[in-house]
Amino acid sequence: MIKTYAEINKKIESGKAVVLTAEEVIDYVDKRGLEAAAKEVDVVTTATFGPMCSSGCFLNFGHSTPKMRISEAWINDVSAYCGIAAVDVYLGATQLRQNDPANMYHPGEFRYGGGHVIEDLVAGKKLQLFGLSYGTDDYPRREIRTLFDINDLNQAIMVNPRNCYQNYNVAVNASDKRIYTYLGILKARMRNMTYCSAGQLSPLLNDPLYETIGIGTSIWLAGARGMVYAQGTQHCSLVERGENDVPVEGSGTLALTGNMKEMLPEFVRGTSFKGYGVSLALGVGIPIPILNPEILRRTTVRDRDIIACAVDYSEDYPQKTGKVLARYNYEQLRSGEVELNGKKVPVTSLSSYNKALKICGLLKAEIEEGRFLLSEPSQRLPLNQGMKSLNITGPAR
Amino acid sequence: MITKKIYLYFPKSETEKPIVYQLVKDFDLIVNIFRAKVTPEEEGYLSLEVTGTQDNIDRAFAFLGGFDVVIHAGNKSVRWDEERCGQCGACVVHCPTQALSIVDRETRTIAFCEENCVECLACIAACPYGACSSAF
Numbered sequence: 001m002i003k004t005y006a007e008i009n010k011k012i013e014s015g016k017a018v019v020l021t022a023e024e025v026i027d028y029v030d031k032r033g034l035e036a037a038a039k040e041v042d043v044v045t046t047a048t049f050g051p052m053c054s055s056g057c058f059l060n061f062g063h064s065t066p067k068m069r070i071s072e073a074w075i076n077d078v079s080a081y082c083g084i085a086a087v088d089v090y091l092g093a094t095q096l097r098q099n100d101p102a103n104m105y106h107p108g109e110f111r112y113g114g115g116h117v118i119e120d121l122v123a124g125k126k127l128q129l130f131g132l133s134y135g136t137d138d139y140p141r142r143e144i145r146t147l148f149d150i151n152d153l154n155q156a157i158m159v160n161p162r163n164c165y166q167n168y169n170v171a172v173n174a175s176d177k178r179i180y181t182y183l184g185i186l187k188a189r190m191r192n193m194t195y196c197s198a199g200q201l202s203p204l205l206n207d208p209l210y211e212t213i214g215i216g217t218s219i220w221l222a223g224a225r226g227m228v229y230a231q232g233t234q235h236c237s238l239v240e241r242g243e244n245d246v247p248v249e250g251s252g253t254l255a256l257t258g259n260m261k262e263m264l265p266e267f268v269r270g271t272s273f274k275g276y277g278v279s280l281a282l283g284v285g286i287p288i289p290i291l292n293p294e295i296l297r298r299t300t301v302r303d304r305d306i307i308a309c310a311v312d313y314s315e316d317y318p319q320k321t322g323k324v325l326a327r328y329n330y331e332q333l334r335s336g337e338v339e340l341n342g343k344k345v346p347v348t349s350l351s352s353y354n355k356a357l358k359i360c361g362l363l364k365a366e367i368e369e370g371r372f373l374l375s376e377p378s379q380r381l382p383l384n385q386g387m388k389s390l391n392i393t394g395p396a397r
Numbered sequence: 398m399i400t401k402k403i404y405l406y407f408p409k410s411e412t413e414k415p416i417v418y419q420l421v422k423d424f425d426l427i428v429n430i431f432r433a434k435v436t437p438e439e440e441g442y443l444s445l446e447v448t449g450t451q452d453n454i455d456r457a458f459a460f461l462g463g464f465d466v467v468i469h470a471g472n473k474s475v476r477w478d479e480e481r482c483g484q485c486g487a488c489v490v491h492c493p494t495q496a497l498s499i500v501d502r503e504t505r506t507i508a509f510c511e512e513n514c515v516e517c518l519a520c521i522a523a524c525p526y527g528a529c530s531s532a533f
Contacts, residue, residue, distance in 0.1 A: 050485070051525065111527070184487045185523055192490045269483060271525035281483055281526070336489075336499070346490045350525070353505040354484035 005376040008042045008289050012370055017042040019287075019367045021360035022201045022299055029300045038293035043367055043374065046206045046299075047220075047285040047359035048198040050351035051271050053182065054162035054233060055093040055280040057118055057260060060154040061129065063087055068141035070131040074098060077128075078117050086139060091117060093270075093280035107180045107275025115280035116270030118158070121150045122222070123265040156260035158221065162233040164284055166204035166251040167308055170195040170328060170347070172340065175314035180275020184350055186313055190340055193310060193347045198356040199303045199330035203286040204252050206299045208245040210237070212288050214377025219256060220285030220363045222267035225372070226258025236387035244298070248307045248327065252381060256284065267359070283355060285363035289374050303330035310340065320389075399451055402511075404444040404474040404532060406467040412441045414464065424457040425449055431516040432474065434533055442533035444474040444516055474532035475516050477509035481528040491523040 011017040018041050020028055025044045029037045059080070061070075069086045073079070077098045080089040095114035102108050120127055131144040150156050172193045173179045173186035180186075183194045199205065207213045217228045232253025239247045260268075267283030290296045309324040316323040325340065332338050333347050366372040405416075412435050420426045427448040435441030447454060461468055477497070484507050488497045496513035497520055500506055520529040 049483070107522075184525070185491065187490075194487065269526055271483070272527060273525055274522045279525070334505075348486045348488075348490045349505075350485050350487055352484040352486075354507070357504060 002038060002293070003042070003289070003291050005289060005291075005374055009373045011042055012367055012373055015368070015370045017367060019043045019045060019364045021357070021364055022046045022206050023357065023360065025296070026200070026300050026302055029296065034293050034297055038290055038296045041290045041296060044206065044288045044290060044296070044299040045285060045360045045363040045367070046201055046203040046288060047283065047356040047363065048164060048202050048351060049267065049281065049283040049355035049359060050196055050198070051182070051273075051279040051281045052160055052163045053094050053279045055118070055158065055160045055282060056114065057091055057121075057156055057158045059089050059091060059156050061087040061089070061148070062152075062154050064141060064144055066141050067139045068131065068133050068144055069136055069139035070144070071133045073129065073131040075117050075127050075129055076112070076120065078112070078114050093118060094277055096278060102277075103275060109274060110272045110276070110278045113270070113272075113278030115278045118260075118280055119265070119268055119270040121156060122260055122263045122268040124149055124151070150261060158226075158256075158258050158260050158263070160256040160282065162253045163256045163282070164203050164232070164254040164286070165197070166202075166208070166253065167247050167249055167306070168196050169249070169317070170308050170310040170333065171313045171317070172310050172325060172345070173314045174312040174325070179314050180273070181313050182273055182276050182279070183313065184348070185274060190343065190345055193338065193340075193345050194350055195308060195330075195333050195347065196350040197308065197330065198351050198353060199306055199334065200301055201353065201356045201360055203284065203288075204254070205246055205301055205306055207288055207295070208241070208247065208298060208301075209383065210252060210381040211295055211298075212291065212377070213254070213286055214380045216375055216378040217286065218373070218375040219258070220359065220366070220372070221256055221258030221263070222283050223264035223362075224258040224260070224262035226256055227375070228254050228377070229257050230255040231381050234387060235381065236385060237382055238384050238386045242305070242307060244301060244305055246301060246306050249309055267355070283359045285359040287363060287367060287372070287374055303334055306330045308333065398448055399454065400446055400448040401454055402446050402471060402473055404442065404469045404472060405461070406469070407435060407441040407443070408465055409438065409440050411464050411466055412439060413437050416461070416464065416466070417443070417445075419460065420447065420457055424453045424460065426453060426457055432533075442474065444532075469532075473511055473514050473516060475514055475518065475520075476530050476532070477520075478528050478530070481526050482507060483526040483528070485525070487525060488520045488523045488529065491519040493517060493519065497529075
């Protein structure tokens with residue numbers, strides 16, 4: 001080991017840390033050589049910006065007079081979960097607005113939902129709370145309707161039980177009719193493909209074996225100082241990996257949290273996927289401390305060294321056949337066109353490389369100015385963990 | 398000869414007048430209609446491109462000004478909100494005329510070129526961020 005977290009933090013505090021983005025570090029190491037660069041570079045910043053359905057927030061409203069134990073609540077007509085303490089609620093990003101016709105008239109538009117409420121909260125807009133209760137001796141109020149904004153709340157804490165998917169499928173539609181998915185609109189007969197990863201900028205692709213990113217890692221969550229609080233749901237590290245240890249499918253995930261009162265509206269955005277539903281697009285930046293040359297080498301991963309699998313979302317994905325139609329690297333995908341069965345297919349992304357690049361730069365600036373210190377994880381993410389399926393058992397009813 | 402994009406809003410009182418016919422006949426304009434939604438007894442919208450001499454176009458605009466019609470000159474009725482754009486590029490493959498495209502491959506920057514837009518509205522369905530919208 002050539003550096004410790006404490007040494008790097010000391011350099012950051014004195015404003016002398018050398019920080020590069022995950023894009024800049026590639027050329028830098030090429031020019032300087034790995035050993036020399038490992039001595040010079042202290043931190044590499046990684047980032048991603050894209051829809052993260054597994055998002056939500058805990059809100060505390062404070063008490064009205066008389067007090068109320070809210071048992072059902074709607075924020076701008078979007079239902080929030082109240083099965084917790086008196087004036088705490090949990091609002092999920094994919095929750096639809098009350099009376100949204102969903103896919104009753106297919107494909108549904110899903111113009112407003114939980115993700116948009118979260119966007120409006122961070123943007124400081126006034127929202128409407130409507131709450132009901134059955135009333136108790138200590139909490140007699142039965143109904144409440146009031147306007148509020150994020151400054152009126154005691155706490156607004158975002159939680160993302162599953163974020164920063166290490167890698168992801170490339171979606172294509174082999175059927176003869178258009179389909180609507182969380183990876184966007186897929187034209188019939190494989191006329192387009194979509195992927196969703198920041199590739200060479202993405203946090204877990206720059207730390208494929210979770211050597212520095214673990215439980216307790218400080219992160220940049222939409223501008224707020226957040227952290228990794230657990231392994232993400234569906235964290236499945238036991239997957240096929242390339243020679244560089246980079247997985248060729250979903251694999252690792254992170255559970256993140258951060259204070260919404262510190263977030264920047266640009267990086268917290270409600271999204272509507274036609275025919276699918278609502279979600280939340282979120283910007284995440286994660287610093288990687290360059291503790292040794294090996295960690296640095298892994299951050300020099302290039303789009304062309306990262307492979308993703310093209311999967312048919314009309315049949316193989318919903319039916320879980322496990323079939324992969326083709327494999328591409330992110331350089332090919334990012335070129336905007338790949339070949340499948342001898343045909344040229346246009347490719348687009350749901351994850352924004354542009355915003356991820358911007359976040360890498362913002363986090364870099366914060367570290368350079370001594371405003372963001374690194375934290376050593378208290379626990380590592382599991383390395384050899386598989387994923388269970390849900391088997392349908394029990395008597396048929 | 399010059400070409401101008403306009404879109405018009407017709408209040409209920411003006412929806413029964415054959416305005417486009419007069420643009421062609423009286424002012425010798427070449428009219429290319431992108432989209433129209435004009436129904437008698439209801440309000441209506443018309444998005445079009447007119448080509449003609451400067452003089453004729455000026456006279457035609459003066460003629461339109463004589464009606465109770467709102468003229469949005471130089472604009473298409475499809476808008477792209479740069480602030481709302483998530484810069485993902487999901488729209489690019491659905492836009493048939495490359496009006497929405499990646500203008501900088503290094504930074505993967507998406508931009509909208511109004512000139513190329515034919516108002517097919519495919520972007521509105523494809524954009525998760527609601528960055529594209531239509532006046533009607």
